[in-house]
Amino acid sequence: MSGDNTYAAALAMLARRELSEAQLxxxxxxxxxxxxxxxxxxxxxxxxxxxxxxxxxxxIARSEVGLKKRGRHRVRQxxxxxxxxxxxxxxxxxxxxxTIDADGLLNEALDxxxxxxxxxxxxxxxxxxxxxxxxxxxxxxxVLALLRARTAKTDxxxx
Numbered sequence: 009m010s011g012d013n014t015y016a017a018a019l020a021m022l023a024r025r026e027l028s029e030a031q032l033x034x035x036x037x038x039x040x041x042x043x044x045x046x047x048x049x050x051x052x053x054x055x056x057x058x059x060x061x062x063x064x065x066x067x068i069a070r071s072e073v074g075l076k077k078r079g080r081h082r083v084r085q086x087x088x089x090x091x092x093x094x095x096x097x098x099x100x101x102x103x104x105x106x107t108i109d110a111d112g113l114l115n116e117a118l119d120x121x122x123x124x125x126x127x128x129x130x131x132x133x134x135x136x137x138x139x140x141x142x143x144x145x146x147x148x149x150x151v152l153a154l155l156r157a158r159t160a161k162t163d164x165x166x167x
Contacts, residue, residue: 014045015052022053028064029054030091061092065100068092072145073104077117080105082145114146114154128159 017039018032027035029050036046053059065087072083080101087097121137128134134155141151 011045011048014041015049017041018046018049018053019058022058026064026067027059028061028090028092029059032059034091062096062100064090065092065096066104069100069104073108073113077113077120077144079114079117079141079145079147080110081147082143085145111150111154114141114150117141117144117146118154118158122158126158128155134159 014036018036021027021032021035032053033046033050036049037043041049050059068087068090069083072078072086078086083104084097084101087100088094118137118141121140122128128137138148138151138155141155142148
């Protein structure tokens with residue numbers, strides 16, 4: 009396929025969804041575009057700023073934190089899974105998590121999992137919640153501290 013067709017195909021893909029350079033290269037290669045045409049299209053898109061891995065990383069971070077309520081580790085995994093360089097991922101993560109309350113995000117994620125219950129009822133639920141929240145990308149020590157606080161007996165419980 010010609011370079012203009014490759015450029016047009018890449019532009020159409022970017023019009024539908026923000027993609028990283030690695031994702032775009034992969035999709036174009038799957039559609040059997042010539043490697044040189046892919047390189048030319050990528051260079052042109054970068055020059056026009058239509059393709060920007062840092063912008064893509066920010067979009068992924070906003071989506072993962074804002075919509076899915078995921079923690080730092082999981083957000084980093086998603087950014088790197090998109091083929092974005094670890095240095096860009098680190099910079100975007102630092103920016104993103106400097107503007108949000110990480111403990112508040114963790115509390116929100118736990119509240120959503122508890123579905124309105126104020127406390128954790130038993131060890132089985134405690135362990136399930138621990139696994140889920142750590143898998144969601146939250147720091148294991150913070151998760152453990154929060155879960156312990158939610159299972160602690162209050163003075164009212166002891167009377």
